[in-house]
Amino acid sequence: MPPVFAHGALRLYLLALLESGPKHGYELIKALSERFGGTYSPSAGTIYPRLGKLEEEGLVATQSEGRRTNYSITPAGLVELNSRRDELAGVENDISASVRRLADNLRQDIRANMRGLRADLAATAEAARSTIRAAGSTTVGSPAGSQAGPRYSREGDRRLREAEMLVQAFRDDIRVELRRHAGSQPVTPVTLETVKTVLDQARISIRNSLTG
Numbered sequence: 001m002p003p004v005f006a007h008g009a010l011r012l013y014l015l016a017l018l019e020s021g022p023k024h025g026y027e028l029i030k031a032l033s034e035r036f037g038g039t040y041s042p043s044a045g046t047i048y049p050r051l052g053k054l055e056e057e058g059l060v061a062t063q064s065e066g067r068r069t070n071y072s073i074t075p076a077g078l079v080e081l082n083s084r085r086d087e088l089a090g091v092e093n094d095i096s097a098s099v100r101r102l103a104d105n106l107r108q109d110i111r112a113n114m115r116g117l118r119a120d121l122a123a124t125a126e127a128a129r130s131t132i133r134a135a136g137s138t139t140v141g142s143p144a145g146s147q148a149g150p151r152y153s154r155e156g157d158r159r160l161r162e163a164e165m166l167v168q169a170f171r172d173d174i175r176v177e178l179r180r181h182a183g184s185q186p187v188t189p190v191t192l193e194t195v196k197t198v199l200d201q202a203r204i205s206i207r208n209s210l211t212g
Helices: 009-018 025-033 044-056 073-081 087-139 150-181 191-210
Strands: 060-065 068-073
Touching: 009 025, 009 044, 009 060, 009 068, 009 073, 009 087, 025 068, 025 087, 044 068, 068 073, 073 087, 087 150
Parallel strands: none
Antiparallel strands: 060 068
16 A cells, blocks of 8 residues: 655644644644544654654754653744645645545445455344244144244244344444544544444345345
């Protein structure tokens, strides 16, 4: 896969992020991740060496705040940034192209994974139907006047309630996970598309099992 940033582009983009005010390393990593819509998140090993180089060149200054180190752009860094505004615009265009490319790659991965999931769900549903058919065949010779009808009605009601409870529990669990995630960072387009894809496939598989 092509590199996300061309040579020297990340260094310039870090200066641009610091123009709005001082930030510590994690804030810069988070800002980059958000800019890429969650499709890319740089590692600490990528960010901190570049920040250290910018400090050596006098373009960034540091200030300790407890266990954190805040980075801020210096007057020399601002001069550097202003002299390269056209180049920065090109970096923004490259980022937009990278976001589209990474999102396409993720969508392809999701589709590939969903094909495997569909196959697994279809096999599971068919196995369940075979088990039910086999169980049903054992009641064909039951004596006339038996209580098979009411018994199966009660069993069907119990299974319906159990299925509804499973759906409700799944809904509640996913809502909790989504809200917990959204409390620390925004839900990305990739996450939203994954949720849609998985739920659509689950819906199709369940409907197929109902009509099978």
